[in-house]
Amino acid sequence: MTFKELSSPEDAATPPAPAKPRWRDGQFLRRAFKHSAFMVGVVIFVLIVLMALAAPLLAPHDPYVQSMTNRLVPPIWMENGTWEHPLGTDGLGRDYLSRILYGARISLIIGIFTVITSGLIGTTLGVLAGYFGGRVDLVVNFVVMTRLTLPVIMVALAIVSIVGGSLIVVILVLGLLLWDRFAVVMRSATMQVRSQEYVLAARAVGCSTPYIIIREILPNIFGSLVVIGTFEMANAILLEAALSFLGLGVQPPTPSWGLMVAEGRQYLLFEPWLIMVPGAAIFALVLAINLLGDGLRDILTPENRS
């Protein structure tokens, strides 16, 4: 009928695309550098990670050594502050800067390992539910609903008070509780991707189901996985601080930022920096991680990619 006369060379109409580098290498970094909030997050986060890694080199004192003659030394910007203890000392005369530096380790370890645990659980459940649907989806939904009926902080408190607080217990408890958002988001992301025709094409080519899930679907939902991961990491760090503040998280004398806030509470009126310094550290780390997550979401979402 009417096609022959309509044909026009398509390549003449569209200018030849220049051979761009893979977005993983080139485009990602270019976008990242343009996203200022993301870069602020990266800089703060990297600083804190370096602080944590180099704590033994940077710390002026042993964070555990008490000195009754040096109790409650004020930080350098206040009257009577000395360079001996730039951030002062706490109620037991321990150097505050050293404790903050070592405390970063606790927060980061909690954040990272909690996210790995909960991410594995949540992603597995979510991807299975989203890919298979039907009964699997019903079961996973039920499990997620059950989990959502449990208030995280109550359950964490109960378990820690029964088992006793330690780093590993806190990581396990938080990891086993914080997977719900992973499951929900990964489920809907998987459902979206699995209805795409390229998944059907992969099946028609003869790919096995595990291959399709790992090679065709996971790369396409990895962006949302990273974003949820950062938010959950911030969440886990805050929860650890809360648990330690309540005396049920990491146990003294371990330097944990939440514990330091708790210990500073009794000096709140006269030595408020004891709370402000670890509080500011928690704030900076959580802010950095959230900026990181927000930025990653902007950079990775496909609709923003040209």
Next chain:
Amino acid sequence: MNEMVLEARDVTRRFTIGASLFKRATTFSAVKGVSLSLRQGEVLGLVGESGCGKSTLANMLLGLLDPSEGEVLVGGKAISRSSPLERARRIQPIFQNPYSSLNPRKSVEDIVSLPLRIHNVGSASERRAKVAEMLDMVGLSRRYLDSYPNQLSGGQRQRVAIARALIMRPEVVICDEPTSALDVSVQSQILNLLLDIKDELNVSYVLISHNLAVVQHIATRVAVMYLGRIVEEQPTEQLFANPRHPYTEALLSSVLTPEPELGIPDTHLGAAFPNPMDPPPGCSFHPRCPHAMPHCSTLHPRPLSDGDRMVECHLYDEAAAQAAREPQPA
């Protein structure tokens, strides 16, 4: 006659929907007892409105969906008894939307070489050479090998999809509306490409489309589907010259022509597409049929074959009409 490459025998597919803990499930048949066959070198056009079961049938032909009844044979072997890899080597799809049929995270080379990797063909460099060869065949420059789908136009993407479907040299390619998501100016290029490749690689196509012009252009035989049944099948020229089923007539009269003075055609079909969940009794087309007779609403028409044409309509079934006129035995 050429060898039979694809055959569907009385294929039915039922779906259960609305099943939950508290609600009883309802089933409906998207495809009801469809038989069709495709010989080597043929292009079978499959036309019908949206919702008539074309895509369900296509998925069953591809082995992506198991028929509830009947069987699909590829190269004389039942598809349900062949492995996914064996099936994939013989039959491949080309999908409607090249924007969703290519994984956005994979390069053109990754996408086109996927079948080779799955089937363990050659080394990495041999595969790259094969992909480049394939790109030449579908008219895509080799410099796109490392491009990503988002850097390509719709027509270029569809060329990549065609390259992926053909790289294992299948016998049958199921094209599900291969041009309807493309710009009009690109559609004819893709159709001509499909025709060129057909001669070069000796493949056969099942072409699913609701665009009759496309079907007329490249199909050798046309099957018309209505509500899960094939109601008419004829060689292309005969069907367009002499449509027999009233539904085919309506479809042909609905084609928009470039002459504006003719106005927008009226198919006399009305707006109501019957609910496939609850199809009308008797001939499922009778509520919209201009030639409906009393017994059309009670008696399901039989498929009437003569030679290479088939129609399923009471207009051509004298025996049934005779029987309907007889008084009912008390």
